[in-house]
Amino acid sequence: MTAILTRRSIHELAGPAPSDQEFAYLLKGAAAAPDHGGLRPWRWILLRDAELAAVGDRLGADAEDCGDSAEGAPAGEESVRAPLKAVLVFSPIAERGVPEWEQLAAASNVAYGLMLLLHARGFGSVWRKGRWCRSERSRELLGIGPDEQLLGSLDIGTPGVRVRPDRRRVEDVTDRVCVLRT
Numbered sequence: 001m002t003a004i005l006t007r008r009s010i011h012e013l014a015g016p017a018p019s020d021q022e023f024a025y026l027l028k029g030a031a032a033a034p035d036h037g038g039l040r041p042w043r044w045i046l047l048r049d050a051e052l053a054a055v056g057d058r059l060g061a062d063a064e065d066c067g068d069s070a071e072g073a074p075a076g077e078e079s080v081r082a083p084l085k086a087v088l089v090f091s092p093i094a095e096r097g098v099p100e101w102e103q104l105a106a107a108s109n110v111a112y113g114l115m116l117l118l119h120a121r122g123f124g125s126v127w128r129k130g131r132w133c134r135s136e137r138s139r140e141l142l143g144i145g146p147d148e149q150l151l152g153s154l155d156i157g158t159p160g161v162r163v164r165p166d167r168r169r170v171e172d173v174t175d176r177v178c179v180l181r182t
Helices: 002-006 020-030 049-066 076-080 100-120 136-142
Strands: 042-047 084-090 124-128 149-159
Touching: 002 100, 020 042, 020 100, 042 049, 042 100, 049 084, 049 136, 084 100, 100 124, 100 149, 136 149
Parallel strands: none
Antiparallel strands: 042 084, 084 149, 124 149
């Protein structure tokens, strides 16, 4: 409950970020999220250092080509403002009979679980998305297959500013619950 109520999207991120090994360790925990059939219909692409700068330049140019400033897409330096960018790719598996929407829910659950685990370890993250996720140039650059979708990315690092330690206010959501009685 503490991780859920204290996690925030952190926009100012610095080093260090989790190593590839620590990311893999945290992903093992996040992958315990509900996943009908255990399909794991997702994969992550980790970008750091020179690769992150090169991809950031290309994605920034792509965002400008798309006129994408209002949709949260990375542009220029903004695309590399964290030491680690973890790009989430949705890779649905048709032949197993699990509806695509369930597989998308599984991928989303893994991303949120990963954000909570990163937060619990003292790292910050923020979800990024935009038209660049649908552009052919981005797909080609990142090696996205024809049946895959670029869902977005997590910018990950150490919070560059002191994060508010206060908990989110718990909302009354009882009006969103219906109990059926027969």
